[in-house]
Each structure stands twice: as C-alpha cells, then as structure tokens.
Amino acid sequence: MSIATTLKLPEALKARITRLAKLTKQSPHSLMIEALEREVAREERMQSFVREALAADAEIEAGAEVYRAEDVHAWLDRLAHKRKTVPPKPWRK
Numbered sequence: 812m813s814i815a816t817t818l819k820l821p822e823a824l825k826a827r828i829t830r831l832a833k834l835t836k837q838s839p840h841s842l843m844i845e846a847l848e849r850e851v852a853r854e855e856r857m858q859s860f861v862r863e864a865l866a867a868d869a870e871i872e873a874g875a876e877v878y879r880a881e882d883v884h885a886w887l888d889r890l891a892h893k894r895k896t897v898p899p900k901p902w903r904k
Contacts, residue, residue, distance in 0.1 A: 818843075876901035 820828070825839075832839040871877055882899035889896035 877903045 828839050828842055832842045835842065837845075878899050879902045882902070886896055886899050
C-alpha cells in the first residue's frame with residue numbers, strides 16, 4: 812500500500828526531473844520513487860558500514876587480534892592463486 816506524500820521541489824529540479832523522465836520514457840513519479848529508493852538504500856548501507864566500523868574499533872580497543880594489511884593481502888593473494896597457505900599471524904593481541 813502506498814501513502815501520499817507531498818514534496819516541494821525547486822522549479823529547476825522539477826524541470827530536470829520532467830526532462831529526464833521524458834528521455835527515459837518514465838513518469839516523473841516513477842523516476843523520483845527510483846531515485847529515493849536508491850538514496851535510502853545507499854544511506855542504509857552507509858549507516859551499517861559506520862556501525863560495523865565503530866564495533867570493530869571497539870573490539871580492537873578491547874584487545875582483539877590485529878593483522879598487518881600486507882600480511883593479509885599476501886595471504887589473500889596466495890589463496891586467489893590456489894597456493895597452499897596458512898593464515899597470517901596476529902600483529903598484536
């Protein structure tokens with residue numbers, strides 16, 4: 812079920828939306844819904860990324876294992892080339 816919402820758009824933006832909708836053979840409404848959906852999804856991903864980064868930082872501060880980037884990259888390279896390998900050792904515990 813859809814709920815009606817009113818947006819007040821600057822004239823220049825409304826004109827751009829109308830022009831783009833004609834070029835893409837969509838309605839302005841459809842174009843705006845797609846744009847809002849993309850932006851909301853992008854913002855949700857960003858918020859999730861920030862939460863994960865803050866949690867990882869807290870884990871590190873609490874003493875979680877830390878690995879050198881070059882060791883991890885070398886290990887991943889060996890895995891990608893299907894070479895026998897062992898995971899890198901923590902740089903700091």
